[in-house]
Amino acid sequence: MELYITGTGIVSGAGNSGDDNFLKEAPSYNTDKLLCIEPDYKAYIPPMQLRRMSKAVRIGIGASKMCMEAAGIEKPGAISVGTAMGCLADTEVFLGKMIAQDEQMLTPTAFIQSTHNTVSGQIALLAGCYGHNLTYVQRGHSFEHAVINTQLYLADNPHQQMLVGGIDELTDGSLEALKIAGINRKENSTPADVLNGNTHGAVAGEGAAFFIMTDAKPATPAVCIKDVYAFTEKDTAAAAQKLTNYINSQSLNLDVVILGQSGDEKSNAFYLSLCSGVFANTSQYAFKHLCGEYATSSAFALGMLTNTIAKGEALPSHCALGNEAGVLKNVLIVNHYMHYYSCFVLQIV
Amino acid sequence: MKQAAYIVNTGIITAIGNDTAACLDALLHSRTGVGKAEYLKTHWSEELPVAEVKASNEALAALATVDAKWPRTAILSAIAVKEAIQPVADKLHGLKVGFFSATTVGGMDLTENVYKAFKEDSSQVDFDNIKNHECGAITELVANHFGINDFVTTISTACSSSANSIMMAAQMIGNGMLDVAIAGGADSLSRFTLNGFNTLMILDKQFCQPFDNNRRGLNLGEGAGYLLLMSEKAMQQCGATATCIVSGYANANDAYHQTASSPDGTGNKRAMGNALKVANLQPADINYINLHGTGTANNDSSEGKAIEVLFDGKVPAASSTKAYTGHTLGAAAGVEAVFSVLSIRHGLVYPNLRWQTQMEDVSFKPATELQQGVAINHVLSNSFGFGGNCSSLVFSKC
Numbered sequence: 063m064e065l066y067i068t069g070t071g072i073v074s075g076a077g078n079s080g081d082d083n084f085l086k087e088a089p090s091y092n093t094d095k096l097l098c099i100e101p102d103y104k105a106y107i108p109p110m111q112l113r114r115m116s117k118a119v120r121i122g123i124g125a126s127k128m129c130m131e132a133a134g135i136e137k138p139g140a141i142s143v144g145t146a147m148g149c150l151a152d153t154e155v156f157l158g159k160m161i162a163q164d165e166q167m168l169t170p171t172a173f174i175q176s177t178h179n180t181v182s183g184q185i186a187l188l189a190g191c192y193g194h195n196l197t198y199v200q201r202g203h204s205f206e207h208a209v210i211n212t213q214l215y216l217a218d219n220p221h222q223q224m225l226v227g228g229i230d231e232l233t234d235g236s237l238e239a240l241k242i243a244g245i246n247r248k249e250n251s252t253p254a255d256v257l258n259g260n261t262h263g264a265v266a267g268e269g270a271a272f273f274i275m276t277d278a279k280p281a282t283p284a285v286c287i288k289d290v291y292a293f294t295e296k297d298t299a300a301a302a303q304k305l306t307n308y309i310n311s312q313s314l315n316l317d318v319v320i321l322g323q324s325g326d327e328k329s330n331a332f333y334l335s336l337c338s339g340v341f342a343n344t345s346q347y348a349f350k351h352l353c354g355e356y357a358t359s360s361a362f363a364l365g366m367l368t369n370t371i372a373k374g375e376a377l378p379s380h381c382a383l384g385n386e387a388g389v390l391k392n393v394l395i396v397n398h399y400m401h402y403y404s405c406f407v408l409q410i411v
Numbered sequence: 412m413k414q415a416a417y418i419v420n421t422g423i424i425t426a427i428g429n430d431t432a433a434c435l436d437a438l439l440h441s442r443t444g445v446g447k448a449e450y451l452k453t454h455w456s457e458e459l460p461v462a463e464v465k466a467s468n469e470a471l472a473a474l475a476t477v478d479a480k481w482p483r484t485a486i487l488s489a490i491a492v493k494e495a496i497q498p499v500a501d502k503l504h505g506l507k508v509g510f511f512s513a514t515t516v517g518g519m520d521l522t523e524n525v526y527k528a529f530k531e532d533s534s535q536v537d538f539d540n541i542k543n544h545e546c547g548a549i550t551e552l553v554a555n556h557f558g559i560n561d562f563v564t565t566i567s568t569a570c571s572s573s574a575n576s577i578m579m580a581a582q583m584i585g586n587g588m589l590d591v592a593i594a595g596g597a598d599s600l601s602r603f604t605l606n607g608f609n610t611l612m613i614l615d616k617q618f619c620q621p622f623d624n625n626r627r628g629l630n631l632g633e634g635a636g637y638l639l640l641m642s643e644k645a646m647q648q649c650g651a652t653a654t655c656i657v658s659g660y661a662n663a664n665d666a667y668h669q670t671a672s673s674p675d676g677t678g679n680k681r682a683m684g685n686a687l688k689v690a691n692l693q694p695a696d697i698n699y700i701n702l703h704g705t706g707t708a709n710n711d712s713s714e715g716k717a718i719e720v721l722f723d724g725k726v727p728a729a730s731s732t733k734a735y736t737g738h739t740l741g742a743a744a745g746v747e748a749v750f751s752v753l754s755i756r757h758g759l760v761y762p763n764l765r766w767q768t769q770m771e772d773v774s775f776k777p778a779t780e781l782q783q784g785v786a787i788n789h790v791l792s793n794s795f796g797f798g799g800n801c802s803s804l805v806f807s808k809c
Contacts, residue, residue, distance in 0.1 A: 141664070146545060148567065153603075154526075160606050161527045165454035173607035174670050174797070177515065178546065178567035183798025186664040192681055195664040195800055196575055199517075199567040201547035207564045214582045218689075235526075238533050239541050294551075294560060 063213045065275040065287040066411070068223070069133025070368040071125040073098050074269035076352035079369050080105075080128050088380035089352055092250045095237055095266040096354035100124070111188075114171070118149045118231040118270075122181035123188065125270035126225055130189075132372065133274035137189035139222030141182050142211045143197045143229065144204030146357030148178035150233045181229055181270075193222070202402025204228065205358040206292040209275075209406075213290075216277040227272035228361025237266050245400060246355060247326075256325045256351035257383070264324035267354015271361035273368065279411060285368045285393075289407040296401050298332040305396065305405060306340045312407060314394070316344045318377070318387045320363050322397035324350045329398050336396065337383075344394075345387035347377055360397040360404055367393060371410055413585035416592070416640045417653035417809065421749040422495030424487055425634035425736040426462035429474065430494050435753050438761050439781065443735050445618045445630045451600045459614050461600055462632030462737025477556055480539055482518035483633070485549045487742075488597035491635035492553055495593055499639065500557075502649040506590040509562035510554045511580040512637075513572030513596030515741040517546035520601045549597065562589060567741065569796030570703070571662070572596050573636065574744035574804050578660035580640050590645040595637030595745025604740065605631055611670060619706035621731035622715065622777045624768040629705040632737020636745030638752065655755045658789070659690025659805030670797050671709050676717025678801035679703075683721050683791060686803035694722045696789050697805075699754050701747045702777070703793040704731020704763070705738050714793060715773030726775040728782065734764035744794035744802065751790040751806045758785045 072079040075096030076089060098121050103112050106127035112120065122143075130138065156172040177183075179197040186195050194215055198207040205228030212226050240246040247263035256265055275287070291308050295301040309316075319341045323333045337346055353362040370377050371390070379386060395406040423430065426444025427437035437444070444462040448455075451463060464471065468486055472479035475489035492510075521540040529536045543552060550565040562583065566575045573596025580594035598604075608614050608631060615628035641651060663685060665678025672679065687694060703714055711731075718726055732750050739746050753759060763777035788808045795801045 146547060148546070156607065157523060157526050157603060158530070160602060161523070165602060165606050168606055168610045170607070170610035170670075173610055176607070177569050177797050179569055179796075179798040179800055180669070182568075183664070183669060183800065186666045186799055187669065190666050192664050192666050192678065194662045195568070195798070196566060196662060197568050197798075198564060199546040200564045201545060201551065203564070204547070211579065214579065214586075217586065218582070235530060238529070239538075239544070242533060242538050243542060294563070 063217050063277060065212060066280055067273050067275055067285045067368045068280050069129045069274035070365050070372060071128030071132060071272045072362065072365040072369065073100060073121040073125045074353045074362055075099065075267055085366065085378045089253050092252050094247060094250050095232060097232065098268055116149055116151045116175055118151060118229060119175060119181055119184055121270040122229045123184060125272040126185050126227060129272040129274055135223050135274060137191045138225035138274065140194035140215055140224045141185055141191060142208040142224060142226045143182040144208035144358050145178060145197065145199060145229045146201050146204045147230050147236060148199060149176050149180045150231055150236050152176040154233055154235050202357050202399030203292050203404065205361040206290055206404045209290050212275050220277050224275050225272060226275050227270060228358030229270040230268055230356045230358045232266055232268040240266060251325065253351040257348055259325035260327045260330055261325050262327060264326040264355035267356045267359060269353050269362050271365035283371055283410060285371050286409045286411045287406060288409055291405040293403050294401050295403060298328060301403050302332050302335040309340050315392050316394060317389045317392050318345045318347060319394045319396060320347045320349055320367065322350055323348045324355045332398050345385055346383040347381040348383055349381060357399050360395060363395045364406060414587060414642050416581040416584040416657045417646055418638050418655050418752055419641045419646060419651045419653050420495050420498055420639040421752055422491035423636045423746060423749045424464060424490045425739060425746055426464055426632055427735050431749060437735060441762060441764055443764060445737055453602050453605055455605060458616055459605065460618060460630050462630055463600055464633055481552055482543050482549060483520045483599035484514055484516055484597050485552045487599055487635040488512060488549060488553045489556055491637050492557060492593055495637045495639045496557060499649040499651055503591060506645050506648060507561045508559050509580060509583060509589040509592040510559040511564055511576035511592055511594040512550040513566045513576040513741045514546045514549050514598050515567055515569055515572060516598050516601050516604055517549055518543040519603045520599050523601060523603050568800040569798055570740055570743055571794040571796040571800040571802040572741035574794040574802035575662055577638060577657060577748055577804055578662060581657040581660055584640055584642050590642050592640040593637050594640055595748065596741045597635035598633060598739055598741040600631060600633040613707045615706060618765060619734055620765045621704035621706040621733055622711050622763055622770060623766050624770045626706045626708060626711060628707050630737040632739040634736060634739045634742050634746055636742055636749045638748055653809060655752055655806050656809045657804065658807035659686040661685030661689060662802045665799035665801055667799060672713035672795060674713060676713035678799055679714050679717035679795055680721055682801040682803040686805050690805040690807065692789055697727050697791045698787045699760050699790045700727060700729035701751050701790060701792040702729055702731040703795045704733055706733060710795065712772055715770060719773060719775060728760040728778045730761050730763035730778045732761055747792050748804060751792045754790050755787045755806060755808050758787055759783055760785055
């Protein structure tokens with residue numbers, strides 16, 4: 063089923079979508095992690111509640127409020143969220159105290175906010191949304207499955223506005239683990255390393271990107287999700303072949319592909335083979351030099367596009383890997399995280 | 412028109428048994444699984460009873476023929492999936508197979524043992540204890556073990572998690588995206604969850620008494636429960652038969668409090684009502700309700716009131732099975748889906764164990780005696796959780 067995106071909200075390492083200058087300038091850093099540059103939440107979250115919120119909840123609520131504001135709605139009909147790691151900071155707070163205090167004299171706040179569905183639950187609570195509410199936690203497909211769930215839900219319950227998001231926060235503990243796992247890079251990276259490097263692991267990231275999705279075509283230009291193709295594959299060459307077969311089966315007249323190129327040597331093999339193959343004649347863009355590498359970063363890529371279209375702009379020049387696109391009509395987002403692959407087939411309508 | 416999602420088989424492991432037959436036997440003989448923690452090493456083992464699967468990770472891993480270094484949740488999951496898939500395991504060629512799991516603790520049972528050392532000096536810790544911490548990693552381990560890769564997902568909506576995985580599986584079989592699905596969930600005990608629930612002061616220091624006026628809280632449990640779902644086409648290919656289908660499902664949010672239910676069960680009512688609508692049934696059609704019935708003051712009151720309103724005072728036979736299995740959190744709806752299927756298959760209403768005193772704010776009485784040979788055509792199963800997540804499933808005889 064086709065989904066139309068009518069609102070976008072992003073909080074990321076590259077800033078937030080509420081800022082007029084969002085993504086206007088090329089990023090500049092030399093770091094191992096791109097942490098969220100958080101907005102002033104005054105307009106979105108009551109201060110009393112803000113004080114009690116962990117970063118995951120803050121960025122999630124902030125992005126969802128921006129997104130609903132952009133779509134001109136007060137509350138969605140249903141909520142679908144993807145988060146690979148959930149509310150890590152609160153998990154670690156409770157875990158740390160539990161161990162340090164030998165399971166005694168503990169207080170519930172961090173535990174209450176540590177559950178994976180805290181963000182979707184808090185959004186429902188703040189908006190008074192009694193509708194369907196799901197949280198997916200499938201590693202590099204968490205956001206993709208939240209979108210597939212949106213297709214399933216709207217097929218059964220048409221004409222609703224559904225809030226859909228991808229969110230993950232980075233903690234010191236998770237960064238350490240992700241570095242050992244080889245997903246994130248131990249050394250610092252610059253934007254050039256992400257775009258052109260061939261390193262072991264990629265710069266770490268985090269962020270929240272939320273969308274209002276609906277099954278009815280809106281009056282103003284919008285991004286339509288025609289299809290979501292998600293698969294797992296251990297071998298990068300086999301993954302590139304699978305994706306090529308899929309693209310060839312879709313007879314797409316592609317203008318732009320947005321790639322999850324991260325500078326990681328294992329990922330590079332996958333992207334390079336596509337860029338010289340099925341995408342040889344397509345304008346290529348990157349996004350991970352903005353948000354870093356994390357499990358739900360495809361949500362950021364989608365948000366970068368939908369935010370661009372909503373503002374009637376072109377994709378940022380600093381994201382172009384070669385020639386910039388003349389036309390922005392048929393777009394693919396292709397992402398790889400560990401051995402989780404996804405492809406969003408998009409059309410601007 | 413949606414295709415039916417037929418329930419071909421079940422797989423389960425809980426404190427009352429390592430498979431479907433053993434759990435059924437315990438239900439028929441009112442045997443509880445609640446007791447003292449032996450394998451979970453916790454400060455609270457003398458004070459807080461739990462419904463623990465009485466076997467070490469090594470012994471359990473041998474049952475499932477998986478690596479004993481996996482998180483306990485993954486081992487429990489593999490045992491139940493193995494049972495569920497067994498009758499058709501070699502007949503699935505050419506069919507699209509999905510695995511829909513659910514968990515709330517993921518690999519926490521291993522992480523919590525090494526977290527302190529990891530924070531002090533990560534190089535001193537065997538990374539195998541950390542690498543499967545994510546909820547999705549649990550599902551990935553099990554899916555890879557059984558070679559399932561057409562669609563693999565994990566849902567984490569607290570205590571309602573596995574109701575949602577069964578819902579999504581039924582939807583994807585319903586619209587032809589998959590032919591076969593294993594759907595349910597798994598959760599092991601962990602110090603993290605035991606202490607978390609303890610800080611909320613909702614754990615019973617005695618054996619829990621769901622829907623009793625003098626109830627004091629819940630006992631945590633562990634386990635896994637899965638349904639093997641198939642389209643008609645897949646059943647034909649595998650020569651399989653089914654006694655019931657997933658006929659209704661709904662998910663709603665209570666939007667009241669992060670960890671408490673609204674007094675009148677707003678979300679509960681919506682979930683139950685919408686699940687009946689999807690099943691195209693009236694409340695009077697339901698023969699048995701498998702209650703969420705955790706034993707906390709708040710849940711049983713909200714759930715009971717919501718049921719009274721929805722059923723307009725004419726409440727069918729209803730019981731909570733959590734006095735047997737404890738509250739298995741992300742596995743609970745999977746475990747109780749298996750019990751619901753057994754209720755239909757064998758015409759059973761399970762007694763609500765340890766019930767003594769009528770609740771003051773709810774007028775119906777749960778079933779307290781085992782009923783056998785009852786015509787059970789439709790079962791409603793409830794699962795409500797933190798974050799306001801409320802889900803209900805309807806299972807119907809076919």
